[in-house]
Amino acid sequence: MSQKQNSLQRMTSKAIGKYFLDINMFNIPFSLVIGLTLGVFWSIITFSTFGILIGYLGFYFFKENEYYSYYNLGFTKSILIKKIWLLNISISFVVFLIYIIIR
């Protein structure tokens, strides 16, 4: 892999990592509340579905202008949301497997 590609990949990882944390900063507490009221299964489902919408709205209301950081790095909102959705689906799948095993 060339140095340029490597650099681009690290930039992508850092940017997506930050957006992942920012979105899930709102998503995780919401998913935990769902977990406490409806159970672990629904908490896991929420984390990769409706919780992302809550995270998106939280980011929109409190940090909207930070989107311009991502725009300047070449990421549109739809690219960001798709990546976060894929990451959260993967995490939910792993957590769900662990939940099934220890249950």
Place this chain on the structure above:
Amino acid sequence: MNLLEITNINKAYGNKIILKNVNLICKTGEIIGVFGRNGSGKSTLLKLIFGTLTADSILIKINSETISQNNIIPSKTIAYLPQDTFLPKEKRVRAVIPLFFPNGDDQNKIFYAPQVSNFEKAKVGELSLGQLRYLELLIIGNLNHPFLMLDEPFSMIEPIYKDVIKDLLLELKESKGIILTDHYYNDVLQITHKNFVIKDGNKIEIKNKEDLVKYEYLNSNE
């Protein structure tokens, strides 16, 4: 040299026409100033070009290749400085820079730029307006994008940073084309090559401060 051609820009909100068949060309080495009263469509123009606002009609060409509004951001051809800060306020300056520049050499261009050592340990939210604007310009200016759209780079900036920012923009224009809008017309006129006023949705080219009076952007006693 890179060439940005924007033609047939039209934008209206309901019955209110903001921009009426505006055309604009910007090439590497140029700084273009855009003036206009509040609500005249200056920021709208920049957002339409950057693709964060949908135009009623627009044709964008970069180096003669047509590019849709939706593809401007992924193409990384235009960087944009919004009016309000886009950097995370809770992070320290030294932590923000690697978000944009993972490569150490690129980071050093920012860290060793004039004045940056004075505030690199501070949190973004603790910076003065001048420091913040300068940092933002350094960041987007050092990205590889060939064009910059700057929305009010001089607004509310302390004089010392105005000069630093002007020097930076003059340096950046050697490798980029820049379109900027600001009410601080004296600062803008000092560094621009071409200027125009947006009035009643039309783009009117101006040569000097007298033209700003003529087209009612300034009062005659200013």
